[in-house]
Amino acid sequence: MTADHVFAALASPARRRLLRLLLDEGAQPAGRLAVRFDMSRPSVSEHLKVLKDAGLVAESRRGRERHYRLEAGPLMEIREWLTPYERFWRERLSALSTLLDEMDDLGPDDEHGPDGLNGRNGEQPHV
């Protein structure tokens, strides 16, 4: 439920694969998910529990089956957590292109066109 739980849950490749399966194929009973893994069914069941505790999946009981569905909310919180780093990333990119421009001014050694995707006009942070 906390960000800690979400990050910890995403640390396992098996759990990330579970999320992807639920995304691509929709909600499914636990057993149908488990057969895809090179791992015992109870182990998959525990992974599902970790995902559930992190709020990444929800379960609904239907007869003797338990259907798990993706709950993408926490992933959007991860996305928000990443946002400030995106700003940093863009600034690095524009700093790089500024540097390339300066190199062009000093002495163009070849004629590779400027293929940057941004306008080469940002502030330049810690380089």
Place this chain on the structure above:
Amino acid sequence: MTADHVFAALASPARRRLLRLLLDEGAQPAGRLAVRFDMSRPSVSEHLKVLKDAGLVAESRRGRERHYRLEAGPLMEIREWLTPYERFWRERLSALSTLLDEMDDLGPDDEHGPDGLNGRNGEQPHV
């Protein structure tokens, strides 16, 4: 260097805090980062190593200090990994608002205005 390494690196609160410090305050020598933690300096040093192996920080030696700087590229790959889930998330949202509209049609019990941020007009996936 792989996505596995990046997700695993982000699983530790201490390492996420290191990244945040480097983002907010810029590159710093290892020792200056370490004093902020309720943990021995060598332990912080190992966390920095994990981050470096994941490509999340880079080090540059300056005299007897080692400055660590944020390397945001891998975080942008995480962002891309999240993208398909964002689509799923939006579809859920619009499905919810569609549902709310139907409830309005059947019998409006109060007059809360529709405060959804989207137009309530998407496809409705697995609800």
Place this chain on the structure above:
DNA sequence: ACTATATGTAGGATTTTTCCTACGCATCAA
């Protein structure tokens, strides 16, 4: 050359994670 500083590495204790098999519980079908 000698000492102090900045930092990584070694080795180990402790905790956590991961995975298994065995079992219990609920549901469906005869």
Place this chain on the structure above:
DNA sequence: TTGATGCGTAGGAAAAATCCTACATATAGT
């Protein structure tokens, strides 16, 4: 009711992560 099916939990072994205290290395200053 009886037997099969779907699934979680218990208990434990093995592996990995976490954190510590020495210790080694390299640079700076005197």
